Amino acid sequence: MSIRGKACIVGAYEHPTRKAEDKSVAQLHAEVALGALRDAGLTRADVDGYFCAGDAPGMGPLSMADYIGLNRLTHYDSTDVGGCSYLMHVAHAAEAIAMGKCKVALITLAGRPRSEGVATGTAPRPGDPRQPDVQFEFPFGPAIANMYAMCAQRHMYEYGTTSEQLAWIKVAASHHAQHNEHAMLRKVVTVEDVVNSPLVADPLHRLDCCVISDGGGALVVTSPEIARTLKRPIVNIRGTGEAIKHVDGGRIDLTYTGARYAGARAFEMAGVKPADIKYASIYDSFTITVLMQLEDLGFCEKGQGGKFVSDGNLIAGVGKLPFNTDGGGLCNNHPANRGGITKVIEAVRQLRGEAHPAVQVKNCDLAVAHGTGGSLGTRHGSATLVLERG
Amino acid sequence: MTETRIPPAPTPDPSTQKFWDAARQGTLLIGRNSKTGKTHYPPRPVCPFDDEGEVEYVAAKGTGTIYSFSIMRAKVPYAIAYVELDEGPRMMTNIIGTPFESIRIGQKVKLQFQPTADDGAPVPMFTPA
Numbered sequence: 001m002s003i004r005g006k007a008c009i010v011g012a013y014e015h016p017t018r019k020a021e022d023k024s025v026a027q028l029h030a031e032v033a034l035g036a037l038r039d040a041g042l043t044r045a046d047v048d049g050y051f052c053a054g055d056a057p058g059m060g061p062l063s064m065a066d067y068i069g070l071n072r073l074t075h076y077d078s079t080d081v082g083g084c085s086y087l088m089h090v091a092h093a094a095e096a097i098a099m100g101k102c103k104v105a106l107i108t109l110a111g112r113p114r115s116e117g118v119a120t121g122t123a124p125r126p127g128d129p130r131q132p133d134v135q136f137e138f139p140f141g142p143a144i145a146n147m148y149a150m151c152a153q154r155h156m157y158e159y160g161t162t163s164e165q166l167a168w169i170k171v172a173a174s175h176h177a178q179h180n181e182h183a184m185l186r187k188v189v190t191v192e193d194v195v196n197s198p199l200v201a202d203p204l205h206r207l208d209c210c211v212i213s214d215g216g217g218a219l220v221v222t223s224p225e226i227a228r229t230l231k232r233p234i235v236n237i238r239g240t241g242e243a244i245k246h247v248d249g250g251r252i253d254l255t256y257t258g259a260r261y262a263g264a265r266a267f268e269m270a271g272v273k274p275a276d277i278k279y280a281s282i283y284d285s286f287t288i289t290v291l292m293q294l295e296d297l298g299f300c301e302k303g304q305g306g307k308f309v310s311d312g313n314l315i316a317g318v319g320k321l322p323f324n325t326d327g328g329g330l331c332n333n334h335p336a337n338r339g340g341i342t343k344v345i346e347a348v349r350q351l352r353g354e355a356h357p358a359v360q361v362k363n364c365d366l367a368v369a370h371g372t373g374g375s376l377g378t379r380h381g382s383a384t385l386v387l388e389r390g
Numbered sequence: 391m392t393e394t395r396i397p398p399a400p401t402p403d404p405s406t407q408k409f410w411d412a413a414r415q416g417t418l419l420i421g422r423n424s425k426t427g428k429t430h431y432p433p434r435p436v437c438p439f440d441d442e443g444e445v446e447y448v449a450a451k452g453t454g455t456i457y458s459f460s461i462m463r464a465k466v467p468y469a470i471a472y473v474e475l476d477e478g479p480r481m482m483t484n485i486i487g488t489p490f491e492s493i494r495i496g497q498k499v500k501l502q503f504q505p506t507a508d509d510g511a512p513v514p515m516f517t518p519a
Contacts, residue, residue, distance in 0.1 A: 129401040136432040139397040149460035202461040249430035249438040250479025
């Protein structure tokens, strides 16, 4: 059974904060929950499905359901594969709605790494020693930045990709962020600015990295029947795909991502091709993350990502594939170090025609949101959504 | 003389004690399927590739080539890498004993165990061959 056309996104909310020193993580979850429900024209009493991931404090959804006051849950799920969990939650919510397990599903994400002073990308984190890979990896200092840097280094070696080409991805994000009053970095940058910023982990520079921000976001997913009774524009979930890619007993290939499989599955379910897509939200923890995923989703040939992203091809109104028109994780927001939910939120804005006028894609009827969770340098989850205007 | 990063000690478990005991003797063990001969890393008692055959722990020659690397511009910088062993598996490691700017993908390297903090087992690093 396909879930194509069985569920819709009717509520989306991104918390305006980027630094929440005076708020708790639970409070942020509650605030984004109410924000998305208000956006949909629904209330807590309508919610019978709830989805959250590892950023939610407590055991799975238990503490959050209690704290937020969700009292009618018939279905809940806490799939956690890092930053792309929330794209999977959209797919899982659609499945649950199609199966009749719930009618109105709420998805929340929130965190405050900026206020907590987390050195997200540069400090190796020890992890649980029972995690079987930790003893074979942690002694060598795998931070997030140097793992993605090894992907970039190998991509450059195999395909001739350059730092200047990677820089174009940040340049495009900054062109979009200048119009977003909530974005952390609103200054338009140039290729030179990016390649002249300090190296964090060769060949990635500081401006190849995403921001560290507090905040969060939430989504509301429901059935087409309920969606039609609401006042907001409908966004249909047309295709979903998930994948996992790992070290494979020592046969890891750093030049591609799980998007190769997740994307193919989502496009097949949706019955569309990458060329049909008007707008793409692409997970952007680093510039290299975007480049590899664009290739793996099929927007260009493998190895041609560098050429594809250059010369403003990702800038709304300029290039062929406008991406991350909110400024993305690179310039706008990467709440809780997990950029998945904001990818869906901006795709929803575009499909509703509610993006900032300066970056709104004309006749935006078909969009992709794609995410990665974990590390491209070791093991990661991938999730793709094909969304359409209802 | 530049400061060198002291790696944190690995945390052996009942399934890997053999690996870390061998490391203290200067031997790098990899897993090999007794039926198919396919090698894997990190070694584990259950073969990640094939349902049949037993896993044998065999000594790697200790030679390989750099598959990828990155210089972490930390307070004490270090070179993280994946080295492809001549036996096949790629393993996460550090490149040591050479200027950072001389490190290249495809470079031939050889095993050199390095001590870890708190008298932990030494960990397998690589240096130009």
